Amino acid sequence: MPMAAARIEALIKEALPDATVEMEPLVDDNDHWLARVTSAQFAGKSRVQQHKMVFAALGERMGGELHALQLHTAVPN
Amino acid sequence: MSETNERISKIVNDADVVLFMKGTPLFPQCGFSNRAVSILDHCGVAFDSVDVLQDMEIRQGIKAYSDWPTIPQLYVKGEFVGGSDIMMEMFEAGELQTLMNEKQVAKAESE
Numbered sequence: 001m002p003m004a005a006a007r008i009e010a011l012i013k014e015a016l017p018d019a020t021v022e023m024e025p026l027v028d029d030n031d032h033w034l035a036r037v038t039s040a041q042f043a044g045k046s047r048v049q050q051h052k053m054v055f056a057a058l059g060e061r062m063g064g065e066l067h068a069l070q071l072h073t074a075v076p077n
Numbered sequence: 078m079s080e081t082n083e084r085i086s087k088i089v090n091d092a093d094v095v096l097f098m099k100g101t102p103l104f105p106q107c108g109f110s111n112r113a114v115s116i117l118d119h120c121g122v123a124f125d126s127v128d129v130l131q132d133m134e135i136r137q138g139i140k141a142y143s144d145w146p147t148i149p150q151l152y153v154k155g156e157f158v159g160g161s162d163i164m165m166e167m168f169e170a171g172e173l174q175t176l177m178n179e180k181q182v183a184k185a186e187s188e
Contacts, residue, residue, distance in 0.1 A: 047163045063146030071162045
């Protein structure tokens with residue numbers, strides 16, 4: 001089952017309340033998304049650690065129903 | 078250490094650069110794996126690849142080994158670097174090329 005962008009965004013914000021999350025469709029099928037996540041909590045973390053923080057927010061879904069989620073993480077300027 | 082972990086450990090330590098992917102570099106079976114191969118080609122480094130679609134144990138085992146839920150996954154000199162998004166972010170920032178130089182990995186043979 002595809003997952004709506006709003007649901008993905010809500011899960012990320014639940015775990016990282018300060019985050020800004022921008023969802024961009026990669027393909028127009030409501031299933032392939034690019035999430036741009038910016039959070040001060042990423043400061044001082046490696047890219048792998050930053051992505052793992054977002055994976056943790058999405059729990060078991062990542063790699064399963066969310067195989068087609070592309071991820072960009074950044075620290076706010 | 079489980080048997081699968083030992084196999085994975087041997088794979089990532091036997092070659093400088095290893096890409097766990099779906100399909101093969103010539104015939105990637107997923108867009109993310111395809112992108113990972115392209116990035117490594119652009120870096121001009123020689124790399125080994127493991128087709129996880131051919132090996133269920135590795136396919137599940139590598140996720141636990143790296144604590145990373147998706148494939149592809151890149152290892153350089155036994156160290157987990159990341160998935161295709163991280164590879165792309167690093168490549169665009171010039172960091173992946175720097176990492177390969179610093180780790181002194183073998184260059185791909187020119188054609």
